[in-house]
Amino acid sequence: MAWVVKSRKRPAFPVVFSTCAVLLCALLAGCGLGLEPTVQLVTNRPEMAAYVDRFNAVQSDVKVEISYQETPAQAVLDGAAGDVVIGEWLASPAVMDRMDGLGDIVKPGKIDPSWFYSRLLAMGSRDNRPVLVPLSFSLPAIVYVRGPTDLPTMFMPLDTLRSMSRPFNKTDKNGALSSVGFSPTWSADFLTSTALLFGTHLRPGRNGMPTWDENGLRKTVDFVTSWVADISGGAADGSFAARYVLNQPWAWHKLLANPPRALFGFASFTDFFGLPEEERRDLDFRWLSQDGLIPVLDDVLFAGIQRSSRDKSGARAFLQWFCSLSVQQTLITVNQSRRIGVFGITNGFSALKGINEKDLPMKYPLLLGHIPQENLLSFPETLPDSWLRVRDVIDPWIVATARGQETETLEKKLEEWQNAQKK
Numbered sequence: 001m002a003w004v005v006k007s008r009k010r011p012a013f014p015v016v017f018s019t020c021a022v023l024l025c026a027l028l029a030g031c032g033l034g035l036e037p038t039v040q041l042v043t044n045r046p047e048m049a050a051y052v053d054r055f056n057a058v059q060s061d062v063k064v065e066i067s068y069q070e071t072p073a074q075a076v077l078d079g080a081a082g083d084v085v086i087g088e089w090l091a092s093p094a095v096m097d098r099m100d101g102l103g104d105i106v107k108p109g110k111i112d113p114s115w116f117y118s119r120l121l122a123m124g125s126r127d128n129r130p131v132l133v134p135l136s137f138s139l140p141a142i143v144y145v146r147g148p149t150d151l152p153t154m155f156m157p158l159d160t161l162r163s164m165s166r167p168f169n170k171t172d173k174n175g176a177l178s179s180v181g182f183s184p185t186w187s188a189d190f191l192t193s194t195a196l197l198f199g200t201h202l203r204p205g206r207n208g209m210p211t212w213d214e215n216g217l218r219k220t221v222d223f224v225t226s227w228v229a230d231i232s233g234g235a236a237d238g239s240f241a242a243r244y245v246l247n248q249p250w251a252w253h254k255l256l257a258n259p260p261r262a263l264f265g266f267a268s269f270t271d272f273f274g275l276p277e278e279e280r281r282d283l284d285f286r287w288l289s290q291d292g293l294i295p296v297l298d299d300v301l302f303a304g305i306q307r308s309s310r311d312k313s314g315a316r317a318f319l320q321w322f323c324s325l326s327v328q329q330t331l332i333t334v335n336q337s338r339r340i341g342v343f344g345i346t347n348g349f350s351a352l353k354g355i356n357e358k359d360l361p362m363k364y365p366l367l368l369g370h371i372p373q374e375n376l377l378s379f380p381e382t383l384p385d386s387w388l389r390v391r392d393v394i395d396p397w398i399v400a401t402a403r404g405q406e407t408e409t410l411e412k413k414l415e416e417w418q419n420a421q422k423k
Contacts, residue, residue: 039064039314042072042082045301047342050334055321062314076306083309084318086135086346090302091124093204094385096131099304105316106130111323115352119379124302132302133323136348138268139294139372140193141285142182145256149263154370155294156286158194158223161264166231168263177240182264183232184224185402186245186252188395190266190288192298195220195398196378197290202394203381209414210384210394217410224402238403253279268297273343273364287370293378298387300380301346328355332363393417 041052041064052064064084069075072087073095090096105111106121111133113121124132142156149164165181172178184190195202198219205211228237244261245252253275255262272285287294303322305315321327328345332355335342343364349356353374361367384390397413400406 037062037311037314039084039311039318040067040082041065041084041086041318042067042069042075042080043086044068044070044072045086045346047335047340047346048086050338050340051322051331051346054331054334055318059321062311062317064314064318081308082306083311083315084303084305086301086303088299088301089383089387090132090304091300092383092385092387093126094208096124096126096304096382098307099131100307100309100312102130102133102305102316102319105320106133110320115323115325115354117351117353117374117377117379119377120296120300120351123300123379123382124304132304133319134351135301135303135322136344136346136350137300138270138297138348139377140189140288140297141267141269141272142288143253143256143265143267143272143283143285144263145260145282146284150284151286154287154372155289155292158197158288158290161288162227162231165263169231169233177233177236179259179261179263180232180237180240182262182266183237183241184227185232185237185241185399187266188391189268189297191220191224191395191398192391193288193295194223194290196295196298196380197288197293198223201381202384204384207418208385209418210387210390221398221401224398228402235403253283256283268299269349270343270347273366274341285370287372292376294372294376296377296379298380298383298391300351301348323352325352325354328352329359332359336363390414390417 039062041048043066049066052066056063067080067082069080069087071089072085073089073092075082076085076090076095076098085099090099102111106113108114113130116134120134120137121130124130124134142161151160161182165183168179168181169177170179184194195216198216199213200216200220201213202210203212228234233240244255248254252265252267256265266288269285272280272283275283289295303319305312305319309315328350331345334340335344344350344360345352345355349360356371357373361371393413394410397406397410
């Protein structure tokens, strides 16, 4: 199915023709011959085209069309038309305020809450009432070349990653770092994951700004500061990152190639899986962890129905279909048979526990022995408003503080950012 982008321009049809068309549609509907309802799905996920094709093919009561929006969450805030919205960063108060409740379908007998990871459902709920339904998520993978680095479990604890990184460091004839085991400053997702593991609990606060656990934030900053000073070269950490990492962040895996510049790489599992087979063949991974917990990345994919939807019944029918166990089992096969090139469900682990624990390892052998149980996962909380932009303040602040280049508090930095937004 092709992308269908709705135009906001006024139709060029004559008024008389438009009026007649409306009357004709009403007449047909009254005779039971009405046109099938059309549900507009707002998303930025290209794989949804194949799933929508499947839905339209297996039933004739509702037709779904796709409207592409680069950032669905922002599109909702900007008032974009649409019925169903699927995208990342939807689980914030400002976005959820514009969504219709899903309590009438997220219940036993329809979309059964027991199918889901409970904390994912909570992330998309307001006052314990479901507003969004989670579809998929990703996990942080520490990637390395198979060999002596192999660990006997699926976990890569932070302390183990740190201790294994230091011996790999090397300098060139000019004294500059030529290889580094790993540095936490290379990835914003690594910093956010570390903050979650240390209990920072970033969440919505007053006036649309985030709040957090100060003790957790301090632990995060101290851990990164100590790592930079003792493990990844101190002041040279920034120079190495600028030379080999930040100028080509999409090529993180090439740091592991011959000659290796790094012992470990960091990636979401979906990015790792998305590598060409020939580049992934000699690589393995372990889940980043702390105290036996694996952090879920904050770009959880959610679906919701806009309060302004003109066909909430059809929108609910689509979500019920998509969130059923049997349909998701079929969609995994659709991914492979149509060579869509995405992992799992909507390019991630399904929000349905049974799909991950039973179906994914059968389709993806590299996941055998690597599927964590629910009690081993640490989930984000409901996100602060404007989370992507807020994170672009928080993560650089952590890095600058760790390198001794920042003197202002995080509260001050966020206050300056918020004031700049008002200008």
